Amino acid sequence: MPHKKDRSGSTVEKVTRLDLGGEIREQLLPFCRLTKPGEIWEDSISGHRVGLLDATNRADIKSLFGKNKVALFINDPPYNVKVGNVNTANLSKVPLSDYLAFSEAWVKNALRICATNAHFYVWLGADIKDNSQPFPDFMLMMRDFSPKVKPRNFITMRNQRGYGTQKNWMWVRQELLHYVAGNPEFKVTYTDIPKILKGYYKSVGGKITDNMERSKSKNIRPGNVWVDIQQVFYRMEENVPGCYAQKPLKSIERIVETSSRKKDLVADFFSHSGTTLIAGERLGRKVYILDNDPVFAELTIRRLENLRETGGRTGWQWNHPFSEITKH
Secondary structure, X not given: OOOOEOOOOOEOOOOOOHHHOOHHXXXXXXXXXXXXXXXXXXXXXXXXXXXXXOOOOHHHHHHHHOOOOEEEEEEOOOOOOOEOOEOOOOXXXXXXXXXXXXXXXXXXXXXXXXXXXXXXXXXEOEEHHHOOEEHHHHHHHHHHHOOOOEEEEEEEEEEEEEEOOOOOOOEEEEEEXXXXXXXXXXXOOOOOOEOOOOOOOEEEOOEEEOHHHHOOOOEOOOOOEEOOOOOOOOOOOOOOOOOOOOOOHHHHHHHHHHHOOOOOEEEEXXXXXXXXXXXXXXXXXXXXXXXXXXXXXXXXXHHHHHHHHOOOOOOOOOOOOOHHHHOO
């Protein structure tokens, strides 16, 4: 089927933004395997689970995880921020008190299944037009869960594309909060960015050495500002059409590699495009993942199946993940 093009002749996605609802969702729902709240799909190969569940419902979480404990949480909840002046049922801005009640509920559920030593990551947004909410109040809320979890870091991922006006700084950041329970292991990894600067000296065994001599790698370690990761857009293989603000696979794999071991259980309470599941599959972790939307749950399952059937393709680029629709 030829690629769809816009008026300028550029190739575009065949699926419109799915979190806005509309006719496209009605077309996709008949092809979803999980249609009733509470249903769970289990992968017969690696043991992953995908549930059509509510992150704030304690019974739902228990049904998915049972007695299993989670070593790594990677969560990308709704940000409660209007983007591009859009406000829908799935991308809505509610009163801050409601958002914090929602956040407290799902965090409580996560901590009930948290291992003694675990990492807990949360992607979050900040609405500069609303006193940077919900970011600051979410952080204040997390204090209530101390000493069960404590902050470890505040990471910024820089997008190459952004939004803003000529009268303001371009908004290009993604906020990622890192908390820990207990004292979990952390594995040092390296970026693809080469080290180019010398000059950091210290004495080692009586010899003055510079930073390049002491280095364990020719590349730099990732700090808490990530500038080496490309945000996902439709020309990339990993793109899942219809999934707005999809997290880059490289960012999730960095978290999985540094903050878990092979065969650890990884959890994601907000599946969206299923990136955490793909990262876990590629890196040998079992992932239990959920979403309250049958379309995103189905996309997550299909993305895993597509990875295996194609020998490693991580998405659909601009092609349609629902081949049933393209045949009509």
